[in-house]
Amino acid sequence: MTPLFLTFEGPEGAGKSTQLRRLAARLEELGIAHTLTREPGGTPLGTRVREVLLDPALDIDALPEFLLYSASRAQLVREVLRPALSRGEVVLCDRYADSSLAYQGAGRGLDPTLLRLLTAEVTGGLTPNLTVLLDLDPVLGLSRAAERGQPDRLEQADLAFHGRVRRGFLDLAAGEPGRFLVLDATRDEAEVSAAIWAAVGERLATRTG
Numbered sequence: 495m496t497p498l499f500l501t502f503e504g505p506e507g508a509g510k511s512t513q514l515r516r517l518a519a520r521l522e523e524l525g526i527a528h529t530l531t532r533e534p535g536g537t538p539l540g541t542r543v544r545e546v547l548l549d550p551a552l553d554i555d556a557l558p559e560f561l562l563y564s565a566s567r568a569q570l571v572r573e574v575l576r577p578a579l580s581r582g583e584v585v586l587c588d589r590y591a592d593s594s595l596a597y598q599g600a601g602r603g604l605d606p607t608l609l610r611l612l613t614a615e616v617t618g619g620l621t622p623n624l625t626v627l628l629d630l631d632p633v634l635g636l637s638r639a640a641e642r643g644q645p646d647r648l649e650q651a652d653l654a655f656h657g658r659v660r661r662g663f664l665d666l667a668a669g670e671p672g673r674f675l676v677l678d679a680t681r682d683e684a685e686v687s688a689a690i691w692a693a694v695g696e697r698l699a700t701r702t703g
């Protein structure tokens with residue numbers, strides 16, 4: 495089958511993990527081969543890097559933060575994403591390179607040209623076929639995320655930062671309207687899921703092999 499690479503992006507608490515679980519369950523029911531993974535993480539190295547990145551006790555500067563995400567991403571591309579896509583699977587990833595452009599670029603202020611250059615090397619140019627951006631006000635997202643328990647290092651950053659991240663995601667989507675599906679994440683979980691399924695179903699229908 496033609497592989498399909500889908501990524502889910504958006505702020506903390508937008509519903510990425512919730513919607514990915516629903517989508518994966520649907521693919522499972524339909525017997526469609528798929529791999530569900532996440533960033534940072536998804537590999538033994540990525541899991542260790544994730545612990546470092548989310549640790550509220552650590553102070554991590556913007557560039558090393560980007561490089562840590564990139565280390566996890568580079569390993570994920572080689573160990574999980576490329577192999578699954580080579581098998582012709584549908585690959586679902588909870589965050590990917592757009593998150594670095596939004597968080598470390600728009601959020602932390604690192605040069606987007608540099609980030610894009612390094613990311614092209616890190617990913618070997620692997621770009622999603624479809625990116626679902628779950629958009630919502632960071633105040634609401636953070637309050638949803640807070641119900642999960644202790645905030646992680648990124649969730650603790652100030653609201654102005656999260657506002658820039660949101661804007662960054664929306665600018666990325668505006669720049670690549672063919673790749674992005676932007677959804678209002680304040681809508682009911684089932685409604686969001688239906689909108690995602692409409693877009694994914696359309697792409698599944700055109701697969702060959």
Ligand SMILES: Nc1ncnc2c1ncn2[C@@H]1O[C@H](COP(=O)(O)OP(=O)(O)O)[C@@H](O)[C@H]1O
Nearest residue numbers: 505506507508509510511512638679681682683
């Ligand atoms: N559409 C929705 N409306 C209201 N609450 C939601 C919705 N989608 C998810 N949630 C809740 O918000 C919280 C964060 O969802 P989650 O999927 O973990 O977000 P993310 O992975 O984007 O951080 C969870 O408690 C989840 O049940």
Ligand SMILES: [Mg+2]
Nearest residue numbers: 510511512588
């Ligand atoms: Mg999540």
